[in-house]
Amino acid sequence: MAATVERVVAAEASEKQMSAKKVLSAASPLTLRIVAECSVTKARACELILPHSAVSTPVFMPVGTQGTMKGITVDQLDDLGCRICLGNTYHLGMRPGPDLIEKANGLHGFMNWERNLLTDSGGFQMVSLVELSEVTEGGVKFKSPYDGKEILLSPEKSIAIQNSLGSDIMMQLDDVVSSTVTGPRVEEAMHRSIRWLDRCIAANKNPDKQNLFAIIQGGLNVDLRKACLDEMTQRDVPGFAIGGLSGGEEKDDFWRMVTLSTDHLPREKPRYLMGVGYAVDLVVCVALGCDMFDCVYPTRTARFGSALVPWGSLQVKHRQYAKDFQPIDPDCQCPTCKRHSRAYLHALFKSDSAAMHHITIHNIAYQLNLMGSVRQSIVEGRFPDFIRTFMKRLFPSPDQYPGWAVDALASVNVTLE
Amino acid sequence: MKLELSRLVQGGGRLGVLKGLGRTKQLSLEVPGCLLYTHLGTVPHLTQDTLQTLSNLPSVTQVSLSNIAEHQEVLEEFKDGFRKFAGLHDTLLYCSLHDPAAPFPTGHITNKTVSVWGSGGRIELNVAKFMALQKVVQPDWYQSMADGETWQNNTSLKRVRKSVDRTLAHLDECLLLHQNSQELEGVEVFGVVEGGDVLEERVRSARETAKRPVAGFCLDSLRAGSIDPALRTQLITAVTKELPEDKPRLLQGVGRPDEVLACVEAGVDLFESFFPFQVTERGCALCFSFDISPDPESAVLQLDDEERDAAEKTQLNGDLNPDDQTQMTSFEINLNDKRYQDDFRPLVEGCGCYCCKNHQRAYLHHLLVTNELLAGVLLMIHNTAHYHGFFGALREAMASDKVDLLKRRVLRERDEQTERKEQDG
Numbered sequence: 001m002a003a004t005v006e007r008v009v010a011a012e013a014s015e016k017q018m019s020a021k022k023v024l025s026a027a028s029p030l031t032l033r034i035v036a037e038c039s040v041t042k043a044r045a046c047e048l049i050l051p052h053s054a055v056s057t058p059v060f061m062p063v064g065t066q067g068t069m070k071g072i073t074v075d076q077l078d079d080l081g082c083r084i085c086l087g088n089t090y091h092l093g094m095r096p097g098p099d100l101i102e103k104a105n106g107l108h109g110f111m112n113w114e115r116n117l118l119t120d121s122g123g124f125q126m127v128s129l130v131e132l133s134e135v136t137e138g139g140v141k142f143k144s145p146y147d148g149k150e151i152l153l154s155p156e157k158s159i160a161i162q163n164s165l166g167s168d169i170m171m172q173l174d175d176v177v178s179s180t181v182t183g184p185r186v187e188e189a190m191h192r193s194i195r196w197l198d199r200c201i202a203a204n205k206n207p208d209k210q211n212l213f214a215i216i217q218g219g220l221n222v223d224l225r226k227a228c229l230d231e232m233t234q235r236d237v238p239g240f241a242i243g244g245l246s247g248g249e250e251k252d253d254f255w256r257m258v259t260l261s262t263d264h265l266p267r268e269k270p271r272y273l274m275g276v277g278y279a280v281d282l283v284v285c286v287a288l289g290c291d292m293f294d295c296v297y298p299t300r301t302a303r304f305g306s307a308l309v310p311w312g313s314l315q316v317k318h319r320q321y322a323k324d325f326q327p328i329d330p331d332c333q334c335p336t337c338k339r340h341s342r343a344y345l346h347a348l349f350k351s352d353s354a355a356m357h358h359i360t361i362h363n364i365a366y367q368l369n370l371m372g373s374v375r376q377s378i379v380e381g382r383f384p385d386f387i388r389t390f391m392k393r394l395f396p397s398p399d400q401y402p403g404w405a406v407d408a409l410a411s412v413n414v415t416l417e
Numbered sequence: 418m419k420l421e422l423s424r425l426v427q428g429g430g431r432l433g434v435l436k437g438l439g440r441t442k443q444l445s446l447e448v449p450g451c452l453l454y455t456h457l458g459t460v461p462h463l464t465q466d467t468l469q470t471l472s473n474l475p476s477v478t479q480v481s482l483s484n485i486a487e488h489q490e491v492l493e494e495f496k497d498g499f500r501k502f503a504g505l506h507d508t509l510l511y512c513s514l515h516d517p518a519a520p521f522p523t524g525h526i527t528n529k530t531v532s533v534w535g536s537g538g539r540i541e542l543n544v545a546k547f548m549a550l551q552k553v554v555q556p557d558w559y560q561s562m563a564d565g566e567t568w569q570n571n572t573s574l575k576r577v578r579k580s581v582d583r584t585l586a587h588l589d590e591c592l593l594l595h596q597n598s599q600e601l602e603g604v605e606v607f608g609v610v611e612g613g614d615v616l617e618e619r620v621r622s623a624r625e626t627a628k629r630p631v632a633g634f635c636l637d638s639l640r641a642g643s644i645d646p647a648l649r650t651q652l653i654t655a656v657t658k659e660l661p662e663d664k665p666r667l668l669q670g671v672g673r674p675d676e677v678l679a680c681v682e683a684g685v686d687l688f689e690s691f692f693p694f695q696v697t698e699r700g701c702a703l704c705f706s707f708d709i710s711p712d713p714e715s716a717v718l719q720l721d722d723e724e725r726d727a728a729e730k731t732q733l734n735g736d737l738n739p740d741d742q743t744q745m746t747s748f749e750i751n752l753n754d755k756r757y758q759d760d761f762r763p764l765v766e767g768c769g770c771y772c773c774k775n776h777q778r779a780y781l782h783h784l785l786v787t788n789e790l791l792a793g794v795l796l797m798i799h800n801t802a803h804y805h806g807f808f809g810a811l812r813e814a815m816a817s818d819k820v821d822l823l824k825r826r827v828l829r830e831r832d833e834q835t836e837r838k839e840q841d842g
Contacts, residue, residue, distance in 0.1 A: 067783065071790030074775070076466050096783045100759055104779060112775045323494050335466055339504040343495070347488050350536035352456035353790060357464050 028238035029168075030211045032270055036379045041412040042262055042289030045378040048270055050168045051209060052108070052116040055083045057270065057291040058374055060282065060367040061118060062299060066091045067101075067111040070299050071357040072364070074113045080334070080361065081368050084116035084168070086294050089161050090125035090153075094146060098164035106166025118294070119167035121158045121200075121215075127176045135175055137192065155199035159212070163205045171241060172200040174215040179247035186219035193217040193243075194231045201235065213272060215243035216261050220253040229264040239270040242290070246275035251404035255284065259411060262289030279308070279370060283390055284408050286374055287383070298367050302359035305349055308366040310393045314342070316359060321346045334365035384414045391416055418558075418605055418632050420448070420663050420686075424815060429654070429682035432815040435665055439509050439557055440603055444476045448665060448686040449677075449815075450808055452479040452511055454518070454694055458503030460801065461694050462793040465504070470771035471802055473809065477509040477558075479689055481516040482550060483533035486540045489550055498555030512556040514563060517640070517670050518691040523566050528583060531562055544590040552600045560607045560635050562587040565669075567613035568643035577613035580638075581622040584611045588629055605632035607667060610656055614644055619652050623659035633665040636685065640670025649676075650683045657684030674705060674748055674807055674827050681811065693800035700785045701749035702764040702796055703803040706826050707810040709819045752796070757782040770802035771795075 031049040038044065048055040062069060062077070063086045069077050077085065087107050092098075096110075104110035107117055126133050126140045133142040139154030155173040162170040173196050175189035197214050204212050214232045218224035232240065242261045245254050258273060265271050270291045276282065277295020285293070298308060305317035307328045314321070314328055327337035328345070336345075336358040348355040377386035387409060395401055398417050406416055422433035431448065438444040453460060453475045460468050468474070480499060485492070495502050500510050515521060515533060525532040530543045542550070547562045564583040567576060588608050595601050608631035612618035626634060636656060639649050649671075657666060668685040671677065672692025680688075696703055745751055750764075763773035764781065772781075772795040784792035807827075814823040 066787045066789055067780075068789045068791040071462075071794055073467060073771070073791070073794065075470075075771075076464075079466070091787075095787055096758060096779070100779065103759065104761060104777070110780060110783075112780075323491050325495060335464065339465055341502070341504075343491055344502055344504060347491065348457055348459055350457075350487075351484050352459050352461055353793065354456075354459045354462055354464055356790065357462075357794070361464065 028207065028211050029209055030238040030270075032268060034267075036381070038287075038378050038383045039381065040384045041287040041409075041414060042259075043286045043374075043378050043383050043412075044289065044291070045375045046270070046291060048291070050084070050116045050211070052114060052168055053083050055116060056372075056375055058282075058286045058371050058378075059084060059292050060277065060298075060371045061086050061292060061294040062364050062367070063088070063294055063296045064111070065296070066095070067107060069364075070303065070360050071353070072360055074111060076335075076361060077113075077364070078115065080365050081372070082115065082364065084118060085113070087111075087117055087119050087165065087167065088125060089119045089122035089158060089165065090129070092119075092165060093122060093161045094144065098161045102164040102166075106164070108166060116168040117165070118169040119162050119165050119171065121171045121173040122153055122161065123158065123173045124176050126153060135189075135192075137195075139173065155196040156203040159200050159203040160205075163210065166206075167210060169211045169213055169239065170200075170204070171213050172197045172215055174217055174243055176244065177217075177219060179220060179244055179249040179253075181219065182221075186221060187224055189244075190217045190219070190224050190228045194228065197232060197235060197237075201237065211238040213237060213239040213241050215241045215274070216265075217244045218257075219244055220249055220257060222256075222260060225257055225260055226264065229261060233264065233266060237269075239272060240265050241272040241274050243274050245273070246295075251402065252407070255288065255404055255408035255411075258285055258290065259288045259408070265289075277367065279394065280391075280402065280405055282367075282370065283374060283387055284405050286378075287387065287409060287412050287414060293371075298363040299360050302363040303356045305355075305359060307359050308363045310390075312394060316342060316345045316355075317349050318346075328359075328362055329366075332362065332365065332369075334362050336362040336365075387414055388416060420665055422662065426682075426815050426820055429684055430815055430820065431681075431684065431686060432812060433686075438476065444507075444509055446476050446509075446687075447812055449681045449688075449811055450475055450686070451688040451690040451805070452477045452667075453508070454479055454690040456516075457484040458499065458505055460797065461697070462790075462797040467771070467794055467798060470798060471805075473805060474801075475690075475805070476507075477511050478505060479511045479513055480554070480556070481513045481533075482542070482547075482554075483514070483516045483519065483521070483535055485512070485535075485554060486533050486542065486550060487535040487537050489553060492553040495553075498553070500555070509558070510554070510556040512551065512554050512559040513635075513669070513689070514560055514565070516691075517672075517689045518694055523569060526564050526566050526583075531564060531587075544587055544594065547587075548591060548594040548598070551595075551604070552598060555600065556604060558605045558607055558632065561591045561609055561631070563609035563611060563635070563637055565609070565611060565637040567611060568638040568640055568670075570643070572613050574615060574618075577611075577615045577618050580611045580613065581618050581625075584609050584622070584637075585625050588626065588631070592629060592631075607631060607633045607635045609635045609637050610660075611637055612652075612656075613638060614648060614652065616652060616655055619656050620659055623656040627660055631664070633667060633687075634660055636666060636668045637670075639668065641673060641676060643670075646676055646679060650679050653680055653683035653685060660684075673746060674707075677807075678811070678824055678827060690801070690804055693804040694797065695743065696746075696749050696800050697793055697796040699743060699745055699751070700753045700792065700796070701745055701751050701800075702781070703748055703800045703807075704750050704765050705748040705807075706829075707807045707823060709810060709814050709822050709826060752778060752781045752792075753785050754782075764799050765803065768799065768803065770799045772799040772802075 033047040036045045046057045065088045158173040174193040177189040214237045218228040272292035273290040277297045307314045309329045321342040324342040377383045424432040435446040521534045564580040567580045608626035610622045612622040665686045667687040757778040760778040814820045
């Protein structure tokens with residue numbers, strides 16, 4: 001029963017070790033304190049100490065692609081309890097560019113966000129957004145959508161940009177292959193990602209201020225994932241991400257790759273599952289041992305009028321809410337639900353963009369509150385019960401539970417009715 | 418509602434306070450002043466959190482039937498009035514017919530009806546429907562139904578007369594229904610003065626409207642771009658002479674600071690604050706100086722030369738056509754301009770708004786070029802703060818006999834540009 005035992009499993013730099021920094025290799029600016037571990041599942045609750053503030057995990061990190069959270073001010077985001085959010089290296093590297101952001105004292109200064117930032121490597125956007133991209137050993141080659149110039153995003157270049165952005169957590173450049181691709185390309189990408197990790201580690205100018213996370217690749221192939229885990233966990237990185245998933249693969253494959261990864265990742269370092277943000281996926285993957293998540297879905301869907309609620313989602317623009325004078329979720333304490341009704345938001349969508357901001361605020365609050373409740377249940381040793389209650393609320397009847405979620409939870413000893 | 422005038426400034430201009438407002442009679446509104454412009458009760462782009470970062474907001478919120486009419490059924494079912502429906506609390510609600518920032522097509526007015534345009538298209542209102550709407554909106558003040566279609570150039574005298582007659586007829590009908598309606602007890606009606614650009618008709622409209630039991634007056638069909646500003650000032654001066662001293666005059670559709678100053682001198686008390694919204698929508702920030710502190714050197718709100726050049730260029734290119742309300746004016750800077758991409762100063766040095774205290778021009782420029790929603794939020798916060806600050810400075814200047822100084826300050830940039838243009842031309 002480790003549930004209530006507080007143990008400091010410092011990844012690296014605690015105060016004492018700082019003095020020994022010269023003799024040790026790079027001491028990373030990250031400490032993971034495991035507050036509680038679920039005695040049934042692989043879930044854990046931690047304090048992740050990062051340069052700009054502590055983060056309670058499991059944590060959902062909203063995505064602020066271009067140095068802004070979609071119509072929400074940094075004060076609003078802070079008030080919602082957000083302690084870490086994402087910026088996208090590809091977008092910010094293009095506009096306004098790393099030089100300008102460096103002049104503005106990094107992305108923190110540029111957007112005036114005093115909490116933590118995580119930046120991706122830029123590689124994923126390049127492969128997903130830019131048609132003309134080619135991956136070579138040197139890096140990802142692509143044509144700028146703004147001026148048509150050919151640009152090579154190498155591991156060194158990605159880290160240089162992220163160094164300019166000054167994020168608290170940087171991601172290595174990885175060779176991203178669609179999770180539905182099979183064959184030798186997957187193996188090549190896995191090996192290349194390992195080589196690129198080494199180049200990224202070497203390129204990091206600020207190892208004392210910026211944490212570099214490795215990204216586990218290997219597609220949906222157990223052996224490749226395992227090989228990647230073996231290699232990457234030998235590197236001295238402060239954290240690991242599970243990559244190459246959430247790209248349209250079967251959910252049965254997805255959860256198996258997640259659980260395989262967490263089985264082999266070191267207990268004392270944070271695990272970040274990239275691109276996951278649906279409520280069910282979050283709860284299940286916490287049970288599988290993941291600590292950090294990000295996804296554009298909650299904020300993107302908000303702008304289309306889709307509000308997240310414990311029973312799924314509510315389409316505010318749908319006619320049935322025109323005369324519905326309740327808040328989106330009567331139990332929600334967010335600023336939107338405390339002041340406005342479904343009917344007013346429904347009407348406002350026809351008149352002003354502030355309607356989108358209201359739903360964005362609600363959805364971020366929903367995600368953060370969900371993770372807060374998950375965490376509390378882990379600390380209080382009742383996470384399995386939490387899962388059962390959560391699923392019951394989300395689905396009208398147990399026969400609608402997704403099979404993969406039932407299987408995944410069973411694999412960590414949680415049986416649903 | 419009671420208008421207490423504390424000062425009549427020489428050469429025109431009334432300083433005072435509207436007191437005893439709202440159902441609790443606790444609220445007041447200083448004049449000259451402006452109402453809070455909204456889309457359906459929401460200041461454009463802003464949520465309550467961001468709106469509350471602004472201090473000294475007016476106590477009167479404006480909503481328009483063009484936004485609300487399509488939600489009549491909803492409000493009928495809600496029953497508790499629009500203010501509560503919109504989640505508004507301590508504000509007075511003023512309901513106008515049209516949205517002053519949304520142009521609408523002409524040619525849809527009949528003897529018995531006017532039309533408003535909402536998100537779903539045109540909605541035709543006769544007096545009965547108009548009053549049924551007021552009953553469900555439950556505002557504190559509302560503008561009486563009016564034929565305000567005479568703002569176009571070349572409107573015939575016949576058409577102008579008709580608009581005055583119709584508007585008076587609508588007012589009488591509105592008042593009749595109003596007096597027989599329990600729901601509207603304590604609600605105030607603003608009569609509408611029409612008359613196009615015909616002095617005699619303006620005077621007739623004002624005189625006749627003033628005979629009715631109205632609480633205040635809307636001066637309609639004088640909106641920016643539709644009429645020569647000098648002629649407008651003349652007409653307003655003639656109209657306000659006919660109106661009782663103790664009732665407020667609200668001018669519709671005028672928002673530029675220089676025009677506000679001229680119209681205040683002509684006797685206007687209230688304006689609609691749609692101008693900061695229009696400035697926001699074109700990616701601009703208000704930056705004109707209204708500092709009347711004794712030492713002019715301490716006036717920090719001054720454009721540097723480079724910016725003046727840029728604004729001048731804009732003027733030469735576009736501001737010559739004042740008919741277009743979407744054109745940038747000399748009271749603002751355009752944050753889309755590349756010159757701001759590495760400008761790490763606040764929008765206005767010394768401004769205390771949330772945007773200026775937290776963000777830099779370079780960031781605003783980035784948000785605009787990347788089409789990010791936060792651009793509108795931050796610009797709207799600043800522009801609203803700046804505009805209401807201007808009205809505060811105007812009242813202060815009137816109280817301390819410094820109107821001329823304020824006028825010189827506000828008009829300087831505009832006039833300097835006009836001079837340069839003339840020299841160049």
